[in-house]
Amino acid sequence: MFNPTWALVMEMIIAGIAVIGLFAVLGLVLVLMERRVAAWMQIRLGPNRVGPFGLLQSLADTLKLLVKEGMTPDGSDKFLFNLAPFIAMIVAMLLMAPIAFAKNFQLWDLNIGVLYVTAVSSIMVISILMAGWASNNKYSLMGAMRSGAQIVSYELSAGLSILTVVVFSGSLNITDIINAQADGWWIFKGHIPVIISFVIFIIAVTAETNRAPFDLAEAESELTAGFHTEYSGMKFALFFLAEYINVFIVCAIGATLFLGGWMPFHIGHWEAFNHVMDYIPSSVWFFGKTFFLIFVIMWFRWTFPRLRIDQLLNLEWKYLLPISMFNLLLATAVAILGWHF
Amino acid sequence: MFIVKYIKDVFNGVKSLLIGMRRTGYYFTHHKEIITEQYPDNRDTLVLADRFKGEVVLLHDENNEHACTGCTACELACPNATIKIVTKFDITPEGKKKKAIDKFVYHLELCTMCNLCIVACPTDAIKMAQTFEHSVFNRADLTKILNKPDSKIREGIE
Numbered sequence: 001m002f003n004p005t006w007a008l009v010m011e012m013i014i015a016g017i018a019v020i021g022l023f024a025v026l027g028l029v030l031v032l033m034e035r036r037v038a039a040w041m042q043i044r045l046g047p048n049r050v051g052p053f054g055l056l057q058s059l060a061d062t063l064k065l066l067v068k069e070g071m072t073p074d075g076s077d078k079f080l081f082n083l084a085p086f087i088a089m090i091v092a093m094l095l096m097a098p099i100a101f102a103k104n105f106q107l108w109d110l111n112i113g114v115l116y117v118t119a120v121s122s123i124m125v126i127s128i129l130m131a132g133w134a135s136n137n138k139y140s141l142m143g144a145m146r147s148g149a150q151i152v153s154y155e156l157s158a159g160l161s162i163l164t165v166v167v168f169s170g171s172l173n174i175t176d177i178i179n180a181q182a183d184g185w186w187i188f189k190g191h192i193p194v195i196i197s198f199v200i201f202i203i204a205v206t207a208e209t210n211r212a213p214f215d216l217a218e219a220e221s222e223l224t225a226g227f228h229t230e231y232s233g234m235k236f237a238l239f240f241l242a243e244y245i246n247v248f249i250v251c252a253i254g255a256t257l258f259l260g261g262w263m264p265f266h267i268g269h270w271e272a273f274n275h276v277m278d279y280i281p282s283s284v285w286f287f288g289k290t291f292f293l294i295f296v297i298m299w300f301r302w303t304f305p306r307l308r309i310d311q312l313l314n315l316e317w318k319y320l321l322p323i324s325m326f327n328l329l330l331a332t333a334v335a336i337l338g339w340h341f
Numbered sequence: 342m343f344i345v346k347y348i349k350d351v352f353n354g355v356k357s358l359l360i361g362m363r364r365t366g367y368y369f370t371h372h373k374e375i376i377t378e379q380y381p382d383n384r385d386t387l388v389l390a391d392r393f394k395g396e397v398v399l400l401h402d403e404n405n406e407h408a409c410t411g412c413t414a415c416e417l418a419c420p421n422a423t424i425k426i427v428t429k430f431d432i433t434p435e436g437k438k439k440k441a442i443d444k445f446v447y448h449l450e451l452c453t454m455c456n457l458c459i460v461a462c463p464t465d466a467i468k469m470a471q472t473f474e475h476s477v478f479n480r481a482d483l484t485k486i487l488n489k490p491d492s493k494i495r496e497g498i499e
Contacts, residue, residue, distance in 0.1 A: 040372040041365040045379070303365040304358065319351060 015107055019096050023089075023245055030244040031058040033291075034298055041302040068233035073136065076230065080134035085231065085238035087127035092245040094120050098174050099252050102262050102283035106175070113174035114166060117253055118159050121208065124246065125151040128210075128217060128227050131239070135230040143226025146309055147217030151208055153316040158204035160324040161197035164331040165257040168194065168340065178261040183268050185260035189341045193331035198258045200324045205250035206297055207312070209243065213304035214312060221306075251293035255286065259293075262286040268341070394454040394469040397424070399445055399487035406495040407488060408466035411442040418461035423451040431493075441494055445487040449475060464498055 002010065032047065032055065039046025047054035072078055098113035100106040110116060125148055132144020166172060168190050169180040180186075186194050207214035218226040228239045255261060262282035266274045307315065334340055378387055401407050411428045429443035459468055467487075477483060 037369065040369045043368055043372070043374060043376045045375055045377060299362060299365060299369075303361045323351075 019093055019107075022096070023092070023241065026248050027241040027244055028058045028062065030248065030294065031061070031240075033294070034244075034301075037295065037298045038302050041299075062237070065234060065237040070233035070235050071230075073230050075136040077134040077136070080130050081230070082235070084127045084131035084134060085235045085242070087130065088124065088242035089238050089245075091120060091123045091127065092242045092249065094123075095246075095249045099249065100174055100178060100256065100261050101286055102281070105262075105283070109173070109175050112172045114162055114172045114177070114257070117249075118155070118162060121246075121250075122151070122155055124208075127242075131231070132227040135227070137230055139223040140227050140229050143217045143223045143229075147210055147227060149309070150210070150214060150216060150312060153313060154204045154207040154214075154320075157200050157316060157320040157324045158208060160321070160328050161201040161204065162253075162257060164190070164193055164197035164324075164328055167328070167331050167335050174256060174261070177257060178263050181260040181263050181266075183266055184341060185258065185263070185265070187258045190331070190334070191340065193327050193334055194258065196327045197324065197331065198254070200320055200327070201254055201258070202293070202296065203320060204316075205254065206300055207316075209246045209250055209297075211243070211247065211297060212301040213306050215301075215306060216309055216312060247294060247297060248290065251297065252286070252290045254293050255289035259289045260285075261289075389471045393471050393473075394456060395471050395473040396449055396454075396469070396475065397447055397452065397458060397467055397487070398470040399467050400465075401489055401492055402495065404495075405489060405492045407492055408464040408495055408498050409442050409445060409488065410464060410466075410494060410498060411440055412463060414461040414463060415458035415467060418457045420455065420457065421451050421453065423448045423453075424458060442488055447485045447487050448483065449485060450480060450483040 035057070036046045038044075047057035050056045050060045072081055095117060097108040098106065098110060098116055100109075128147045128151075129144045132140040132142075132147070135141070165177065165186050168186055169177045171177060171180070181189070183189075187198055210217045216226075218228070223229070228236055231239060262285050264274070264277035264280055264282065264285050266277060380387070399407050399409060411426055413426050413428075416424045416426050425444075425446040425448075426442055427444040427446065428440055430438045431441045433439050454469065456469060475483070
């Protein structure tokens, strides 16, 4: 009935709809989760009015944002101003492609998956700079510039800590990396170097996604809202959504590289134990690990105070980068000498 | 040694962050203790802090007597002219004239709840009440006469 081209087009459309649907659900769930985690950590209750246990709160917020007016300020660069939120979303959508959500469930299994993720995630900064510049507002521009400096620097240590896992598994392909963890996740098999790089990775991606304690791009108390000060209605919501989607994506990458992605918890050659673990569906493993990492990042946000810009750059260039460089050397030595499990 | 200090810095930094995370983690897992009030629902059982300051009240006892001598110390202490004391002269049984308050006028709409009048009062006649539902439809309703009708000063207060 369909020739191959049409079949491909249909496939693309279905994948696109699935990704957009996942975005919407993730946005609602993560916003609610963040508010609940924040409330519980501050000995509050959190949203509890809309729907049972306040579960419909983020849906009500979305509805409110949808009907609000999307203003474009007079002095702004109108084209760039309206383009920026869409670039943020498109980058988030592109990053969804190589993530393996479950066993044999992946949009695009390309052989340089890890490189693709690190490369595409750096386009994110363009949308932030674009939004800050086009707003014609000094706070927006200041936030965007800070964000630029921050993302460019923290990408280095994020990349180096990802490389540690690439060194161990010897592949850039996401599927290969996950399959290499069939007899134990890298964080257990690779012991010290992988644990160090995991910690550095979590710190660096917290900075890359502009979340507290590294939220200098927004910094409510200093810059009102940083690069999205001038945005309202759905355009603001797109930035907001992109932030949460990015948190999900980086946590999914972290879970894939260090905690085995969809791979169940396996211990070496304990066949019986491994078989029992295999009965838990792989998607449950993937989302469980990812949401655990998201919780850790939220835990950071509601515990630590915001850094100053000089402290932020000090942390990267004086601590994280040298440590991750030495760590990469250590990891390479361990991998070559076969000192891992 | 530079490298020793460097490692010590990293170690101490990580340790202090972990102490902070342990505290918030404790709160997260023990969320039965809630410090916020579910206000409109628990109006009857609302627990307010002792230091909460809602409005100035003039204390009256069961004989409709208060302790205000009309010295105007509170009026002088008030930074934004919230209190206005109108005095009159009572005739005591001995035939002497004695100063007393006619009206203790309190402008709630001007009050910032700074507590200076309470501190200034030499006879502890006024205090801060814990009421806070002050909204009214007419601004004039916020100007209150604090002394009750026919109230008088308690015996022995000078």
